[in-house]
Amino acid sequence: MGNQDENDDTPEYRLRKELPDEVPVAAPADGTAAEPAEPALTGRQRLVQGLWPPRVTRAQLIVALLLFGLGFGLAVQVASNSDSGNALRGARQEDLVRILDELGDRTQRLEDEKQGLEKQQQELENSSDQAEEARKQTVEKQRQLGILAGTVAAQGPGITMTIEDTKGTVEADMLLDAIQELRAAGAEAIQVNGVRVVAGTYLTESGKGVSVDGNKIDAPFRFKVIGNPQDLEPALNIPGGVVQTLEKEQATATVERSDKIVVDALRAAKRPDYARSSDR
Numbered sequence: 350m351g352n353q354d355e356n357d358d359t360p361e362y363r364l365r366k367e368l369p370d371e372v373p374v375a376a377p378a379d380g381t382a383a384e385p386a387e388p389a390l391t392g393r394q395r396l397v398q399g400l401w402p403p404r405v406t407r408a409q410l411i412v413a414l415l416l417f418g419l420g421f422g423l424a425v426q427v428a429s430n431s432d433s434g435n436a437l438r439g440a441r442q443e444d445l446v447r448i449l450d451e452l453g454d455r456t457q458r459l460e461d462e463k464q465g466l467e468k469q470q471q472e473l474e475n476s477s478d479q480a481e482e483a484r485k486q487t488v489e490k491q492r493q494l495g496i497l498a499g500t501v502a503a504q505g506p507g508i509t510m511t512i513e514d515t516k517g518t519v520e521a522d523m524l525l526d527a528i529q530e531l532r533a534a535g536a537e538a539i540q541v542n543g544v545r546v547v548a549g550t551y552l553t554e555s556g557k558g559v560s561v562d563g564n565k566i567d568a569p570f571r572f573k574v575i576g577n578p579q580d581l582e583p584a585l586n587i588p589g590g591v592v593q594t595l596e597k598e599q600a601t602a603t604v605e606r607s608d609k610i611v612v613d614a615l616r617a618a619k620r621p622d623y624a625r626s627s628d629r
Contacts, residue, residue, distance in 0.1 A: 444588045454580045499545040499616035503538040507575040507610035511603050514568035518598040521552040521559045527591045534584035538575040538612040542566040545614040578606040
């Protein structure tokens with residue numbers, strides 16, 4: 350049987366003889382044991398090794414941070430515009446028309462002031478007696494500054510606003526909001542319960558009442574304001590404005606227009622302690 354196996358010349362036997370059981374591995378020249386060859390990587394494995402872990406340079410990191418900051422700023426801006434748009438979107442049509450008219454009136458008022466200053470400049474340049482013209486304009490400017498400072502009485506068109514506060518809910522900050530709103534609408538002279546309001550006026554709580562520059566006043570609060578009535582009254586009645594805020598506090602505010610408002614409460618001229626004219 351053994352001879353039959355050795356001399357067997359069948360195709361299967363010849364194939365087994367031609368294929369060795371193990372593929373010889375060449376030994377390293379230094380005599381160390383040979384390491385088995387690493388298996389070949391597939392295309393997907395090579396792609397993963399190339400992408401991970403990511404290799405980020407400093408320039409790429411800075412660009413990424415700048416793009417993130419830009420995106421965040423745009424998102425905040427869009428959210429802010431959306432909030433303001435929603436507030437106007439919820440207003441009634443007549444309120445939107447009133448707000449638009451108020452903006453137009455303020456623009457016209459600024460344009461008139463610009464034209465007045467240009468006219469004064471032209472009069473100075475064209476006057477034959479520039480010294481006399483300058484004196485007239487100085488006197489007029491002094492009168493205007495006296496009105497703003499509260500040292501002289503004033504009269505002109507305007508409004509009267511009366512605030513009834515039977516519940517005692519009106520506080521100093523509400524009256525201050527009313528003063529600021531009137532100033533923004535172009536008020537040139539304001540008087541509250543016999544106290545002249547000037548640039549440095551302050552309001553504080555005083556027991557159950559309010560103090561204006563240290564002078565205690567009680568309800569009803571009566572505002573006498575000189576300015577364009579068409580600008581002053583709408584400014585107080587805008588949605589969420591002074592009148593609506595007072596109504597939420599169970600107080601009532603009535604506004605009346607008049608062709609002649611007299612503001613006769615005066616303030617003593619105060620000499621500055623440190624400031625001096627730079628002409629000296």
